[in-house]
Amino acid sequence: MGIVFGIPSQALFGQLLLGLINGSFYALLSLGLAVIFGMLNVINMAHGALYMLGAFVAWLLLSVCGVGYGWALLLAPLVVGGIGLVLERTMLRRLYRLDHLYGLLLTFGLALMLEGAFRHQYGVSGQPYPIPDLLKGGQNLGFMFLPNYRGWVIAASLVVCFGTWFAIERTRLGAYLRAATENPVLVQAFGINVPVMVSLTYAFGVALAGFAGVLAAPIYQVSPLMGSNLIIIVFAVVVIGGMGSILGAILTGLGLGLLEGLTKVVYPEASNIVVFVIMAVVLLVKPAGLFGREK
Amino acid sequence: MGTSSSTGVVTSPVAVAAFRAPGLVALSLAGLVALVAAPFLLYPIFVMKVLCFALFACAFNLLIGFGGLLSFGHAAFFGGAAYITAHAVKVWGLPTEVGILLGTAGSAALGLVFGALAIRRQGIYFAMITLALAQMVYFTALQLPFTHGEDGIQAVPRGTLFGVIDLNDPLAMYYTVLAVCLAGCVIIWRAVHSPFGQVLKAIRENEQRAVSLGYRTDRYKLVAFVLSAALAGLAGGTKAIVFQLASLTDVQWQMSGEVVLMTLLGGMGTLFGPVVGAALVVTLESYLAATNLPVPVVIGGCFVVCVLLFRKGIVGELSARLRITPRPPV
Numbered sequence: 001m002g003i004v005f006g007i008p009s010q011a012l013f014g015q016l017l018l019g020l021i022n023g024s025f026y027a028l029l030s031l032g033l034a035v036i037f038g039m040l041n042v043i044n045m046a047h048g049a050l051y052m053l054g055a056f057v058a059w060l061l062l063s064v065c066g067v068g069y070g071w072a073l074l075l076a077p078l079v080v081g082g083i084g085l086v087l088e089r090t091m092l093r094r095l096y097r098l099d100h101l102y103g104l105l106l107t108f109g110l111a112l113m114l115e116g117a118f119r120h121q122y123g124v125s126g127q128p129y130p131i132p133d134l135l136k137g138g139q140n141l142g143f144m145f146l147p148n149y150r151g152w153v154i155a156a157s158l159v160v161c162f163g164t165w166f167a168i169e170r171t172r173l174g175a176y177l178r179a180a181t182e183n184p185v186l187v188q189a190f191g192i193n194v195p196v197m198v199s200l201t202y203a204f205g206v207a208l209a210g211f212a213g214v215l216a217a218p219i220y221q222v223s224p225l226m227g228s229n230l231i232i233i234v235f236a237v238v239v240i241g242g243m244g245s246i247l248g249a250i251l252t253g254l255g256l257g258l259l260e261g262l263t264k265v266v267y268p269e270a271s272n273i274v275v276f277v278i279m280a281v282v283l284l285v286k287p288a289g290l291f292g293r294e295k
Numbered sequence: 296m297g298t299s300s301s302t303g304v305v306t307s308p309v310a311v312a313a314f315r316a317p318g319l320v321a322l323s324l325a326g327l328v329a330l331v332a333a334p335f336l337l338y339p340i341f342v343m344k345v346l347c348f349a350l351f352a353c354a355f356n357l358l359i360g361f362g363g364l365l366s367f368g369h370a371a372f373f374g375g376a377a378y379i380t381a382h383a384v385k386v387w388g389l390p391t392e393v394g395i396l397l398g399t400a401g402s403a404a405l406g407l408v409f410g411a412l413a414i415r416r417q418g419i420y421f422a423m424i425t426l427a428l429a430q431m432v433y434f435t436a437l438q439l440p441f442t443h444g445e446d447g448i449q450a451v452p453r454g455t456l457f458g459v460i461d462l463n464d465p466l467a468m469y470y471t472v473l474a475v476c477l478a479g480c481v482i483i484w485r486a487v488h489s490p491f492g493q494v495l496k497a498i499r500e501n502e503q504r505a506v507s508l509g510y511r512t513d514r515y516k517l518v519a520f521v522l523s524a525a526l527a528g529l530a531g532g533t534k535a536i537v538f539q540l541a542s543l544t545d546v547q548w549q550m551s552g553e554v555v556l557m558t559l560l561g562g563m564g565t566l567f568g569p570v571v572g573a574a575l576v577v578t579l580e581s582y583l584a585a586t587n588l589p590v591p592v593v594i595g596g597c598f599v600v601c602v603l604l605f606r607k608g609i610v611g612e613l614s615a616r617l618r619i620t621p622r623p624p625v
Contacts, residue, residue, distance in 0.1 A: 094603060109602065110598075110599060112592070114595075117589065277431070
């Protein structure tokens with residue numbers, strides 16, 4: 001085994017891989033937050049809880065109905081998106097004319113309820129979710145060993161992230177969405193049903209969180225606390241990247257995941273707080289965020 | 296991003312009119328009498344808990360209610376001060392009052408750093424930044440040796456106040472806590488009704504206009520943030536002495552959420568609202584502890600109901616109904 005920067009390369013690449021996986025989840029979640037914020041002007045505090053819900057739906061599908069990973073990957077985001085649709089229609093919709101902080105407070109309350117309910121039902125210990133047979137085993141890349149499932153997580157989240165970017169930046173529907181973000185009244189005057197678009201945007205954003213939850217289920221255990229631990233870091237990621245750009249959210253998420261992995265090798269004690277320290281530095285240097293626009 | 300100025304989180308400056316209305320003066324006096332009599336009627340520890348949280352919520356309300364700044368990281372100041380006070384009194388053997396003051400000063404210093412960072416952004420970004428910075432304090436508290444991780448700092452001696460009053464006596468402890476909390480509330484009341492408070496409200500309503508009138512709004516926001524952090528620290532340090540414990544619960548994000556709920560429930564931007572909210576939430580929690588109902592679900596439900604149905608909070612809605620102040624434009 002070789003030595004890179006005075007560190008055994010096996011350890012270095014192992015942590016970088018973990019970092020890249022964490023980064024994939026940061027990217028998926030901050031992307032959903034950015035899409036929702038762009039359209040609804042709501043910062044979705046329930047995002048972490050809905051990510052947890054996605055993982056739990058997958059686990060319940062397997063342990064109760066015997067439905068496997070492949071179907072869970074499709075069904076869990078649909079379930080989470082459906083719940084998102086109901087939440088938007090019944091509650092969030094009433095708050096658009098008010099200060100944005102009320103949306104934050106409402107979704108915070110929803111997050112507490114969801115997490116509290118699952119915690120009450122299933123306790124704090126995690127439930128194991130097996131890696132699907134198809135993705136067991138791994139590849140020897142020469143410089144490191146790559147478990148197939150981890151490779152799949154990175155590939156799947158990259159495809160979904162860039163697919164979302166393509167849909168928003170390069171398609172007609174995405175153009176409507178971007179136009180409605182800029183000026184909803186004018187877009188509605190052109191005959192586009194903006195309220196439905198808003199609902200679907202929220203549903204899509206939280207479905208991304210649900211998808212991330214299914215991807216995470218075999219890696220981390222399925223636990224009621226998995227969302228709240230993650231979402232605060234994702235908020236820091238969002239502050240660092242700025243919510244102005246879709247691509248910015250993806251790149252910031254992946255980059256910070258890698259950086260966190262690197263910190264785990266170099267100075268493990270700081271790995272929990274490195275993202276927050278970077279946030280503080282970015283706020284000092286470029287308050288609008290790396291990809292944000294100063295208004 | 297839209298501006299938050301036109302719709303403002305807060306509704307009415309209840310305070311000025313409130314203290315001119317003779318009915319409310321009578322009400323405050325009655326409240327004071329009730330507080331003095333409370334340890335003879337209720338379990339003193341419970342009332343002390345309410346008082347500490349009331350001061351915490353009032354400190355938080357100074358930011359959101361009068362400055363329009365939603366901090367989601369106030370647990371860092373509350374819990375941070377609790378750790379400093381507990382460590383100073385237990386390990387360094389300092390007198391109780393010095394310990395509490397050290398905790399307060401520590402929170403003020405932390406508030407200066409966090410405030411300087413957070414006021415660089417507005418609105419929801421402000422909330423996310425404070426939340427993230429507070430989480431950093433949580434992780435630091437989890438790892439530093441002096442906080443004793445999951446165990447917390449236990450068996451903190453209450454000591455004697457000014458070397459004379461023995462705080463192990465529940466009544467002496469109670470009246471000390473009452474005095475501390477009243478002093479904190481008087482400071483907040485003075486701050487809100489000073490020219491400084493007026494400028495703060497102007498910033499809340501329309502920051503651009505305040506800037507164009509020549510006010511350096513960043514400085515006002517920073518001073519408000521530090522004052523709020525210091526008073527939250529005062530509450531946290533006092534709580535550490537009362538319960539003889541400083542633990543991770545006090546620095547967790549759930550605590551930040553709880554103080555937001557207390558203020559929201561009671562009424563943001565009202566002087567008495569946070570006190571009412573704190574009393575309600577603490578009562579609710581001690582009641583729920585005896586039942587099988589999960590506390591976070593009920594707390595979360597309160598959030599949802601408050602935001603959807605009565606955004607002015609209990610005190611805010613009451614004073615609007617009773618027309619103590621003119622009904623604010625919706």
